[in-house]
Amino acid sequence: MSKIFLLTGHVHSGKTSRLAEWVASNKSIDGILAPILNQRRYLMDIHTSEKRLLEVDKDHNSSSAITVGKYFFSCEVFEWGCKKLMEAHNKAPNWIVIDEFGPLELRGNGLSNAIEYIMSNRNSLTKTKLLFVVRNKLVNAFRHHFNLPLQEATKFEYDT
Numbered sequence: 001m002s003k004i005f006l007l008t009g010h011v012h013s014g015k016t017s018r019l020a021e022w023v024a025s026n027k028s029i030d031g032i033l034a035p036i037l038n039q040r041r042y043l044m045d046i047h048t049s050e051k052r053l054l055e056v057d058k059d060h061n062s063s064s065a066i067t068v069g070k071y072f073f074s075c076e077v078f079e080w081g082c083k084k085l086m087e088a089h090n091k092a093p094n095w096i097v098i099d100e101f102g103p104l105e106l107r108g109n110g111l112s113n114a115i116e117y118i119m120s121n122r123n124s125l126t127k128t129k130l131l132f133v134v135r136n137k138l139v140n141a142f143r144h145h146f147n148l149p150l151q152e153a154t155k156f157e158y159d160t
Contacts, residue, residue, distance in 0.1 A: 001122055001123050001125075001126065002122040002123075002125040002126070002128050002129060002130045003129045003130070003154070004122075004129075004130050004132070004148065004153040004154070005129060005130065005131045005132070005153070005154045005155075006131075006132050006133075006134050006139060006142065006153050006154070006155045007019065007131060007132070007133050007134070008133075008134050008135065008136050008139055008155055009135070009136060010135070010136055011135060015099075015100075015133050016033055016034055016035050016036070016099055016100075016133065017035070019033060019097060019099060019131075019133070020033055020035060023046050023097065026095075028093050028094035028095065029046055029093060029094065029095040029096075029097060030046050030047045030087075030088035030091060030093040030095070030096055030097070031046050031084075031085060031088050031095070031096045031097035031098055031099070031131075032044065032045065032046065032081050032084055032085055032088075032097065032098060032099055032111065033046060033097065033099045034054065034099045034100055034133075035051075037051070040053060040054075040055045041054045041055035041071075041073070042054055042055075043077055043078075043080065043081040043084075045084045046088075046097060047084075047087075047088065047091075052074075052077045052080055052081075053074065053077065054073050054074055054077045054078070054081075055071060055072065055073060055074075056072045056073065056074050057072065058072050064076060066078070066104060066109055066110070068103060068104060073104070073110070078109070078110050078111060081111050081114070082111055082113050082114035083114075085098065085111060085114035085115070085118065086114050086117065086118075089114075089117070089118050089121070089125070092124075092125055092127065092128050093128060094127065094128065094129065095128065095129050095130075095131055096118065096125075096128055096129075096130050096131070097131045097133075098111065098115060098118075098130070098131070098132050098133065099133040100132070100133035100134065100135070101115060101132045101133065101134050101138070101142055102134075102135060102138065103138070106138070106141055106145060118130065119146050139155065
């Protein structure tokens with residue numbers, strides 16, 4: 001069964017930036033990062049470094065966008081991110097990084113389809129470690145959502 005690691009911290013504390021440095025120097029990592037570039041949120045495939053603009057303008061086609069507070073996110077880019085996570089699962093690398101498990105995923109949106117699949121099938125990933133980025137205030141919700149006892153997920157807190 002895969003070991004689960006949680007990288008936690010407050011919003012905009014540098015979690016994704018720190019992960020980007022780590023994955024750049026390690027080829028046995030796959031998954032998705034969600035960097036902010038030019039003040040817009042992207043999804044990035046760790047394996048290929050391909051980036052897709054996730055955060056869209058409010059005048060974007062509303063049927064293909066999800067609203068979270070003042071932000072609008074592209075459903076198509078989330079679908080792409082889910083596909084990339086599923087591909088990562090099938091390759092069974094040393095690490096799969098999922099940036100991030102947030103309010104959308106708790107509601108069954110965002111990257112939730114791929115995350116649910118990976119968590120449901122983590123027994124098949126005997127050597128793959130799963131690293132989730134989870135905001136501090138959602139750690140307990142994450143554990144509850146996946147019915148994880150405290151000792152089953154190692155937590156690392158990162159705040160600058």
